[in-house]
Amino acid sequence: MTFTLAAAFEARAQEGAASEYVIEDIRVDGLQRISAGTVLTYLPVEKGDHLDSSKAGEAIRALYKTGFFENVRLDRQDGILVITVAERPAVNSLKLEGNKDIKTEDLMKGLQEIGLSEGNTFDRLALDRVTQELTRQYNNRGKYNVEITPDVKALGRNRVDVTIKVKEGKAAKIRHVNLVGTETFKSKDIMEGWESRESNWLSWYRRDDQYSKEKLSGDIEKLNSFYLDRGYVDFAVDSTQVAISADKRDMFISAGITEGVKYKVSDVKVTGDTVLPLQDIERLVLVKKDQTFSRALLEYTSDAITSTLSNIGYAFSQVNPIPTVDRENRTVAINLQVVPGPRVNVRRIVFKGNARTGDEILRREMRQFEGAWYSQAAVDRSKIRLQRLGFFETVDVETPPVPGSNDQVDLVYSVKETSSGSFSFGLGYSQSSGLTTSIDLSQNNFLGTGNRVAVSASRSTYQDRYAFSFTNPYFTDGGASLGYNLSWSETDYSDYNTAYYATTNAAARTILGLPITENDSVSVAFGIDSNEVSTYSGSTPQAIIDYIDAIGHRTFHAWRTELAWARDSRNDYFMPTRGTYQRTSAEITLPGSTVEYFKLNYEFSKYIPLAPFLVLNTRLELGYGDSYGQDTTRRFCQVQGSDPIVKAGSECESGSSEVSTITATGLPFFENFYAGGVRSIRGFRDNTLGPRSEPTSSYADGQPLGGAVKTTGSLEMYFPKLFDSKAARVSAFVDFGNVFADVDSVDTAEFRVSTGISLLWRAPVGPISISYAFPLRQGDDDEIERLQFTFGGGF
Structure with a gap:
């Protein structure tokens, strides 16, 4: 190809300039978008130069090399060099159609790197390269019957519209995987963690039956690791073959292996500059003499040593395991060579992407400080603290070295802000209460200050409520928080799935929070409230009327205080995948209140990652309340x-x-615990579980009264990769528990159990939860509600 083009250049030069002459002037014809000055800039000859065949060919090559022209011709008119060009068209628009598996923005970046983008000069060769590259990318995803069809439409003023039509087709599925040479282990055990597997009943979710070259390469590495972790030092993959059916829909994978024999460790020693005392480093060594050789243990040991050194500033430390293999005795001697590298400190911490949130709000969450020695643990902890703020969808950290210095790095935290506020909208319908609505506005990052402000103004058939709250999470530089809550409400509980009575409540509260450790905090709250209770003649249960009559009036005044402890090690605010949350609280009304009582609460939630596509959440909530002093x-x-x-x-x-x-x-009826509904035991109508009033002619099943003891829990399996979004996830759950009148009434045989699926979505207007549940254990009087949803509120 190169020879042909060169020959063409020379032929055109000889035709246009058959004899040598002196260039008296230069004229460029055929230009439309490009100026003559631009052409002369690239031209290797100028006025006064002698032009011969060699220089003419050089000039043509130089102009072709710019990529601006489809055709270049040199002519001579007396002493004038005439350059006639045909410009390549400009790309007016570039569109992709039919691509689903690969995002348009990702493909556009690739097209631009190849040289095809809007506004640039159109190059047919670049378009061919694009077609080949797109085909390659889809082939790597197992789609071998993909069709890429470019369409170029000519426009006026030497422009073109380019449309690349993609017909992805379906990914080829793996029909059979064959491992040849396995003698010690079963193939199904070897392939336990593979991403490339034969079609199975979970393939619709895991997509492990879709062939990909990258996935297979990773699986071959897992095959190596499987044997090396079990002592087979001489293990080898002899061959790997991939066959495809004629219709390019089925894949057949075969790998031939040689297992070899098992080796043991004959000796382990640590050498090099360990920085810390040698005995401290040796405690981190998991590989022991006479053990079966394991590459995994070597890697864990290396990681433990490098992590320890990175926490004291040696960010670039390395551990090089040097094995000495004795094949005659089937042993391996290991020398762990420690190379600490320079001790590194952090020059500067930079934040990117925080358009609404001030730098100081992020900086106060840092556990790694500028000018201090680098600590990987502090860097990682800082990232988790940013994730737990709830302001960001993603948080990424990079440690670029400082140019010209080998002992300094910068920390760059790149964040993607999400809606830190919520517009909570509740909607429901029932035969008794009709349509109900409620509206709440909250902002967890008010004006980018990190303060939380919430205003609630809701009206429905059962409640009018107005509330205001403000929380400053950094009231002091030490991290103490201070919050205020004000509220007023009128609630008709007859429309709230509970016993028939109504309340008018006004309350004010102050909360002080104090951090104890990185994950632990305590809080103290003090408040005052007034609660006026109204009853309905012939409808309110007699137990409630008797309680009010015993007190002697319908208005309950209370001075109350609450002491709470919480531990939170979750790795994310909205969508955690690991970590634990615990909270214990004790609330008590002080002497002098209308009724003297206390309430104890315990919440527990633990997230356990079982696999990249499975996260188990175990949840438990316990509550107990009673009166104290004289009845x-x-x-x-x-x-x-x-x-x-x-x-x-x-x-x-x-x-x-x-x-x-x-x-x-006992506990006042208006402070009772309730269960049932989307936030406790799904599949049962809100607040309807537990003790009920005596049946009457109007209410044959009685009315829900709640109870002084609450025991609810859940086992929930999240599928974080079912959607390609961090804002939504699906789960399958089993909920259980109930509410009891008092401690003596607790009976696990009365536990209600339900199972179902749930969708959680962090929508722009706030979190949305939708669930569909089937009760597995229910009572004769239970009210079932399979489809339940809520807009707003926490997950």
Whole structure:
């Protein structure tokens, strides 16, 4: 090809300039978009030069090399060099159609690197390279019947529209994987963690039956690791063959191996500059003499040593395991050579992508400081703290070295901000209450300050509520937080799936939080509230009316305080995949309150990654409440012939007799725990589980009363890779538990159990949860609600 083009250049030069002459002037014809000055810039000759065949060929080659022209011709008019060119068209638009497996933005980046992008000069060769590259990328994803069809449409003013049509087809599926030479282990055990597997019932989710060259290369490496981790030092993969069916839909993989024999470790020693005392480094060595050789243990040992050194500034430390193989005795002697490299400190910490959040908000979460020795543990911890803020969808960290220095690095945290506020909208419908709506506005990162502000103004058939809260998570530089809550509400519980009564509540609260360790914190809250209770004649359960009558009035005033401890080691605020959350709290109304009582709560949630595509969450919530001090008792006394009068505490006066006695004891009914619904035991209607009032003619099944003891839990399996998005995930769950009147009533035989699937989505307006559940254990009076959803609120 090169020879042909060179010959063409020379022929055109000889035709246009058959004899040598002096260039008196230069004229360029055929230009449309490119200026004559640009052409003269690239031209290797100028006025006054002698032009011969050699220089003419050189000039043509130089102009072709610019990529601007499809055709170049040199002519002579007397002493004038006439250059006639035909410009290549400009790309007016570049479109991709039909691509689903590979994102358009990723493909566009690749096209631009090849030289095809809007505004650039159109090059047919570049278009051919693009077609080949796209075909290669789809082949690597197992799609061998992909069709790439470029379409070039000519426009006026020497422009073209380029449309690349992609017909992806279906990925070739692996029908059979054959390992030849396996004698010690079964093939299914060897391929346990492979990404390339034969079609199975989970392939629709894991997609492990779709062939990919990259996946197979990784699996061959896993094959090596499998044997090397079990002592087979001489293991070898002799051949790998991949066959494809005629219709390019089925793949057949075969690998021939030689297992070899098992080796043991004859000696282990640590050499080099260990920085720390040798005995401290030797404690990190997992490989021991007379053990079966394991490459995995060598890697774990190397990682442990480098991690230890990186935490004291040696960011680029290395451990080079040097094995000495004795094939006669089937042993391996290992020398762990430590190369610490220079001790590194952090020059500067830079944040990128935080358009709304101020740098100081991110900087106060840093556990790695500028000017300090580099610590990998501090760098990783800082990343997790940023993820747990809830302000960012992703957090990435890089450690570029400082130019001209081998002992300094910069830390660059790149964040992608997400909606840190929520517009919570609740919508529901029932035959009794009709359409209900509620609206809440909250901002966890108010004006980029990191403070949380929430305003709630909701109206529905069962509640009018107005609330305001403010929290400053860094009230002090030490990390103490301070928050204030104000609220007023009128609630008609007859439309809230609970017993029929209504309340008017006003409350104010102050909360102080104090960090103890990196994961632990305590909080103290103090508040005052007033709660006025109204009842419905003929509808409110008699137990509630008796309690109010025993107290003697319907308005309950309370001074309350709460002490809580929490531990949070989760790795993300919205979508954790590992870590634990625990919270224990004790709330008590102080002496002088209308009713003196306490409530204890314990929450536990642990995320366990079982595989890249499976995360198990175990969740438990316990609650208990009771009164303390003396119970309030009221006696109804009656003098014969008159109406009964109420007498508190002492016995009836002389001449009157006791008609009845009512005692208010235990946790007040308006503080009871409830269960059932999307946030506790799914598949059962909200708040309907647990004790009920006595059946009446109007309410044959009684009304839900709640209870003083709550025991609920869940086992939930998340599938984080089912959607190609970090904002949504699907789960399968089993919920269990119930609410009981008191401790003596707790009976695991009364536990309700349900199972189902759930969709969690971090939408722009706030979190959305949708679940569909089937009760596995239910009572005769339970109210079932399989499809449940909520807009807003935490996951």
